Amino acid sequence: MAKDNLTAVLYGINDIRLEQRPIPVPKENQVLLAMDVVGICGSDVHYLVNGRIGPFVVEKPMVIGHEAAGTVVQCGKAVKHLKVGDKVAIEPGISCRMCSYCKSGSYHLCPTLTFCATPPDDGNLARYYVHDADFCHKLPSNMNLEEGALMEPLSVGVHACKRANVQIGSVCLVLGAGPIGLVTLLSAKGMGASKVIITDIVQHRLDLAKQLGADQTILIEKGMTDDQIVAKVKQLLGEEPTISFDCTGQEQCVRVAICATKSGGVVVLIGMGKFEMTIPLAGALIREVDIRGVFRYCNDYPTAIEMVKTGRVNVKPLVTHHFKIEETEAAFEMAKSGKGNPVKILIHANPNWTPSK
Structure with a gap:
């Protein structure tokens, strides 16, 4: 079993560090993911620069990142719809599934919703990460993991439309x-x-x-x-x-x-x-x-994936810059400064990733 779980952790204003953390163990309804791609969102930069967004305040070290895709490497015993090797887009908000909002289909309004990289919840910019399997969306064979990471922002547009x-x-x-x-x-x-x-x-x-x-x-x-x-x-x-x-x-x-x-x-x-x-x-x-x-998205990942799968939408031109996870600080510095005219910056957590020629 791999031991390298390099993780990007926000400690406070303009203080982001890389550190090794234990590889998490999935619960019965979760999957362990080898993370591949994590995009930088404006909210990530806002937490880095200001330490807060409204009532959400970074009060303890928090793993950053929520626009992500990865590969399943281990399944909890109750997981049936995914298997080892599946590539998935990660929907970062997890609801209780029991309240009136969840039961009526508006799970994004769940009062106990947890969301990656929204204090106090950790995000997923790491080599390995566990997530509830029902919020992991399998990617079709004609979509790559970079496109998978972009399903998070695309779902915002889909929900708004x-x-x-x-x-x-x-x-x-x-x-x-x-x-x-x-x-x-x-x-x-x-x-x-x-x-x-x-x-x-x-x-x-x-x-x-x-x-x-x-x-x-x-x-x-x-x-x-x-x-x-x-x-x-x-x-x-x-x-x-x-x-x-x-x-x-x-x-x-x-x-x-x-x-x-x-x-x-x-x-x-x-x-x-x-x-x-x-x-x-x-x-x-x-x-x-x-x-x-509009508040994020709800039941919109399948639509977003279908739009890309069928060619109705091409998200690839949004990606302007790539960094390795070891270069996380430089990636965020670019996002903060705007130098190089970035639109969507992707950070690659997979240690085997190499830039395409």
Whole structure:
């Protein structure tokens, strides 16, 4: 049995360390995974820089990482749907399965939900990791583990599009072309949206969005007013969007989403911003614009995997940089600084991984 379980542990603000930890033993409903790929999420960087996100505070050393995929190396005795050698995408939130939310299908709202790398729960940036088997999704043969790790962010986009009821003919506005904005774009196009326009303050992100299928892009320049942005959206689309997604959490973007959306349309708020904002709520009410929130995902991994498996969605262009687990500190430094224009940074925990030529 291997003994190397190099693990990335966040000790506090700007203090991430690599250390050896015991290889965990799976319980009867769990699988032991040889971890392959873990993506860096904005929340991981936020914990590193600020030590907290809202009420979730890093008070003790916490293993980082939650966008992940690995290979099954041992199964608990009650696990029937997976076997040794299966490659899986890891859904990082585990619910109680017993409360009214879980039983009604909204397990992501479970009050006792545990989530990888959300204090006080450890994440999975390690050589080996155990996870409940029913939250491990087997990957089809035509998907690799890098794509598997990207099923976590893609599921956010899928969930948002399901909340908005995106369908053939939908006209969508996406505010923010970071990783979540880009997967929302991919999901909307994959579900049949006829037009998607996306905004950002950084041109290289918009260039990638165009590559991924955006019909129009808008570079938001400093000093642009809400009305100017709304007018630009309508001008480029030739009509008002029926659905708008805010993927930034910025107050101006929330206002623009509400003002730009066609009467009777839907605004979905994905980005986590200030607890309180000033928004044109009366304008939304008299035009019957629905405002819907999104919290991660729920029963969306199978959809995300199917979209990639069938070629409806290609997540590979999102990946811009690769690091070995031994280079974790450098990977997070790039994520913090933005140098090199990273979009999605992947860390490879498999000691046998070598960069593709």
